[in-house]
Amino acid sequence: MDTLSIQLDKNCSVPMYMQIANSIEKLIDKNELSIGDKLPPIRKLATKLDVNNVTIVNAYKHLEVNDYVTAVKGSGYYIKDKKFKKIVPSDTTKEYFSSIQNDDYDYEYENIKLMTSGQIEISENAINFASATPDPSIFPVDIFKSALNEVLDRDKGFAFGYQESNGYEPLREALSDYLLRSNSIKVPSDFIQIVSGAQQGIDIIGKCLLNPGDYVITENPTYSGAVSVFKSRDAQIVGVPMLQDGIDTDILEENVKKYHPKLVYLMTKFQNPTTISYSEEKLYKILKMADKYNFYIVEDDSLAGLSFSNLSMNTTLKSLDTNDRVIYVKSFSKLLMPGLRIGFVTCPEIIVDKFMMAKHTTDISSSGLIQRALHIYFEKGQWENHLSYMKNIYKSKYDAMVYELNKLEKYGITFFKPQGGLNFWLTLPKELDATKLYLECAKKDVLLVPGKIFYTSKCDNMNKTIRISFAGTNVDEIKAGVAIINDIASKLINKTTKKTYLTPMI
């Protein structure tokens, strides 16, 4: 369909894009547009109606959100069958997009939608600071291949049978042993539950413990994958700001008293996204609070192990937990390979059976083959070898990042120097807006994540933060990528601070 018959009233108080969307809705309702019909190209309709392209984009997006049309990437918008279930974007996404009304709306909408769903489309040449996923070229493929072969030679068809829901016993024992050696965490193997990634672990915790209306306190900003889980259980999320040594415990206590949360979700090492690590004093304070006010703590320790500091970074809430208050969640995605889809959770005794039953109803068990291979990997000390190999590789990227990012300080772009992990958290000066910077960088094939997507609720500086990760980049890309950010920041700042002078008319 090349064009549509739409009448606009430019004097009407209803915004133009709504008038267009309403007219198209009426055409659909009257069957003048049918399922599968393509809407006119944005530019063509904009010219015909004498409006901006952005107005048409907003009208089409409105129709998409209300399930009248579907967008097909690279092709256009098509009329949808209304009988399909309505899919409404999450609150964070909605809130985020309601704050944007500019020429870049369409481009940004598509990209951030992918980002909030955990995926982002990138071009082949892009420098990807957006994803904290490790570079596949450093995955220990050959070593893992021999572990898999060893399992197959040894266990034959048993490797492909159903595994116990709580996980392969020898792997749980190896993990119990490892936790004690590396973090002084004493958890018998019976209280270790294997899961298909930390995300599944958090999801099952939500399933086991949360009822609609329960309160969960998180850091603000926080890992959006966890927030999505808690929201899916109809829990109420309360975000508490971060300080340089961890969550603000005064505000945490106020909120604990006010809301009586069932869970408090924290990342105590290299927090995602702020990169902050908790002081030991704070860890003790939080554990005390958990006892006093009777809540459980979910400690997501996904990046621990990747420390570049000389300080000992091995103390966790779990290692100090004497009263079984902490549910410790660990992923192998960032430090080993995300595609293994393996992680584990240590459960307080009181919920261990409940957790196992919930795991069973989720997917019966995580892959027995992968668990067995991972067990061999641990037994042969390859996990520890790999960790020190990864640390070496990442340390040089981390150093390059610190060196390059320091060059942005002249614009007032500051960052918190993390003790480890794979991310940097930038704070922008008042002249720079994170969305604008993100968009301009994306146009030059440099991908960042606007900090906004990590916040649980609106706060003053949310558009002044950016997360950049060095996990999937090399040192040359870091240099080139930060140079592009430098260039764009300089242009954007010059634009906003450009002065105007009055010239005498003689």
Ligand SMILES: Cc1ncc(COP(=O)(O)O)c(C=O)c1O
């Ligand atoms: C803090 C945090 N927790 C959990 C996960 C999910 O990890 P997994 O791949 O093990 O499910 C991620 C992934 O990015 C993460 O950043």
